Amino acid sequence: MFERFSKLFALIVIFILTCGSSLAASGSSSEKPEKGMVKWQNKSYHGKRTASGERHNHRDLVAAHPTLPFDTYLKVEDPSTGKMAVVRVNDRCPQRSDRLLVVSWGAARLLGILERGTAKMQISGAETFTGFASWYGKPFHGRKTANGEVYDMDAMTAAHKELPFNTRVRVVNVKTGKSVVVRINDRGPFIEGRIIDLSRRAGGKLGMFFTGTMKVRVEILPPLKKTRRLAKATKDGKR
Numbered sequence: 538m539f540e541r542f543s544k545l546f547a548l549i550v551i552f553i554l555t556c557g558s559s560l561a562a563s564g565s566s567s568e569k570p571e572k573g574m575v576k577w578q579n580k581s582y583h584g585k586r587t588a589s590g591e592r593h594n595h596r597d598l599v600a601a602h603p604t605l606p607f608d609t610y611l612k613v614e615d616p617s618t619g620k621m622a623v624v625r626v627n628d629r630c631p632q633r634s635d636r637l638l639v640v641s642w643g644a645a646r647l648l649g650i651l652e653r654g655t656a657k658m659q660i661s662g663a664e665t666f667t668g669f670a671s672w673y674g675k676p677f678h679g680r681k682t683a684n685g686e687v688y689d690m691d692a693m694t695a696a697h698k699e700l701p702f703n704t705r706v707r708v709v710n711v712k713t714g715k716s717v718v719v720r721i722n723d724r725g726p727f728i729e730g731r732i733i734d735l736s737r738r739a740g741g742k743l744g745m746f747f748t749g750t751m752k753v754r755v756e757i758l759p760p761l762k763k764t765r766r767l768a769k770a771t772k773d774g775k776r
Contacts, residue, residue: 570661573637575613576654577645587628595642597714601628602638610663610756613640615648615656622647623663623707623756664757668732670708671750672740673725682723690737696723697733705758708733710743710751717742718758 583595589607593599600611605626614621622644630639638660640648650656674690682688684702695706700721709716717739726734733755735745745751 570659571637572657572659574635574655575638575640575648575650575658575660576636577640577642577650580642589627591627593628593641597641598622598624598644598647599627600624600638600640600644601630602626603630603632610665611638612661612663612759613638613644613648614659614661614759615650616659618649620647620649621759623665623758665754666732667711667752667754669730669750670733670735670740670743670745670753670755671726671728671731672735672737672745674737674740678737684722686722688723688736692736693717693719693739694722694736695719695733695739696725697721698724698727700757703760705760706733707756707758708735708739708743709754709756711754712752713744715743 578593578595578601580595582593585593587593587599588601600613602609602611605611607627609626611624611626612621613624622640624638624640624644628639630636636655638658642651645651648656648658673696677688678690680688682694683696688694695708697704697706700706702721704721705718706721707716707718717735719735719739723734726732731750733753735743740746743751743753
């Protein structure tokens, strides 16, 4: 009797897990990029209160949206140039048919729209996660990383437990706003509560030498497009 109950219970658990995973998969795939006009706020708004209560800093990568919750991260990309910025919603703007989003001066500079004023952009939810970062240096310098490379503590690289090798991520110090872009080439950190392990150089740029760890936001960036110049440099380097 107990054996039959155990089998039935196991089947129920498998069914629930299967249904849950399929629902999660369909939920994540339903989010499609949205296209619309993006405008930028001039520097005259610097220091003024936003709808979220914080002061507007024109250099921050922030944006105003009619309805999205504050602290929503959006990836804004110009399909024609490939330029991209990840912005955080911290303000409100009127809902208009000719405008989808209003970005800060700092975001507009990255997107290359300072002169144009407005431009048609592709907007989607940005893949971000927040947690504690650490760094590793001299004891590992010269050793093999998980992807087979030799670890160079002066390179802009990092270790992550799950992200594919060669994924580019932006790591942002949530207190100061300082950020670095690193490439994943190793696995770790394997200490509870930490989400990324930076090279010595990357950690130093964020000011982690004295603290050891730091609360950061990690933003997954799109892969670099292989330009002709990069392709030629790669080809010359193999000779």
